[in-house]
Amino acid sequence: APSGAPLPRERQSVPRACTAQEIERFFRCCSLSDLEGAARKVCERVHGHAVYLRGLIEFTNYCTSNCLYCGIRRDNQKVRRFRMDEGQILDAVQQGLSMGFKTFVLQGGEDPRWTVDRICRLVESIKAATRNRVAVTLSCGMKSGDGYRKFADAGADRYLLRFETSDPELHVRLRDGQTLDQRLEALDHIRSAGFQVGSGFMTGLPGELPETRLDNILLCQSLGLDMVGIGPFIPHPDTPLAGQSSQGIELALQGTALLRLALPLAHIPATTAAGSIVQNGRELMILHGANVLMPNMTPEAFKKSYLLYPGKICIEESCARSLADLKESLFDIGRALSFERADAVKLAHWR
């Protein structure tokens, strides 16, 4: 997989990553607006004014896992289950390609019908159909070390697997018995397979302590992530966490700003969950240091059934409409959409 995005000429030096001690001090002492200013400067120095686009395809909502927070968990009987087939996924990719997308994220539940070998064949088909012009990111949960290697051998470029929370006790409870160590071991396998690695967490989970929030950031830094996805937890009414309160967007904004200071080169998406609890949530994340957007390219017939949480945005409108709206709202905050494939930025590529 290619490992360096072309960098504009004006990028002369790498902003220094803050140390763990500095991050802890900022976490304890800085106001959100101080963090916002510092993070925005670092983000502009590394990524300029571009906001990179990735087309998100939610290809299955079947899942054998039973995470307490998730609307498509195994035990939610109210979900209308769907599974896209190869032809439908390739059509979505072709449509995205014709709009200019060069990166696609295939996200789904842990679906036993979408086996590792079948996903490998899908990745190969996407690469062949696009003459290797697009980057493929997978986000389909826990696999064996061998499984991740097969994905990489098939040509997948990036893998996203959030650790969800750095608190081991909270993790095992919310992920229905799966331990944080198991999740971190999977991330190790993903790195060893040669992927550009993404992880992250939810903010405001019930039971999360202020220390957890700091530890979440420090864990992302110690993992040396290429991509970090974070977003507010939003309680789903048909899960065991129904009735828990949502902590709003501030914790996600604080997390985004601290992550930008801890990992200046990382690609950090402004997530749909942020835009779902506050109307301008994604724009706010960008102003706090995020530099990626993932418009939803799932066909309209399916995306309404991929409800991880209530109030999810962009399920009633086409991807083209969402893009047009995003272009306008980014212009208003001095940013511009970019269709560059924007691989992980590596130090070696700084001139």
Ligand code: SAM
């Ligand atoms: N199944 C894969 C996995 O769990 O890694 C990928 C799909 S999963 C639905 C993608 C992400 O959705 C999870 O990593 C989690 O952080 C997020 N998510 C699930 N339920 C959520 C909720 N109620 N509020 C906010 N984010 C949620």
Ligand code: SF4
């Ligand atoms: Fe399945 Fe992922 Fe939802 Fe957990 S978060 S239930 S693994 S789709």
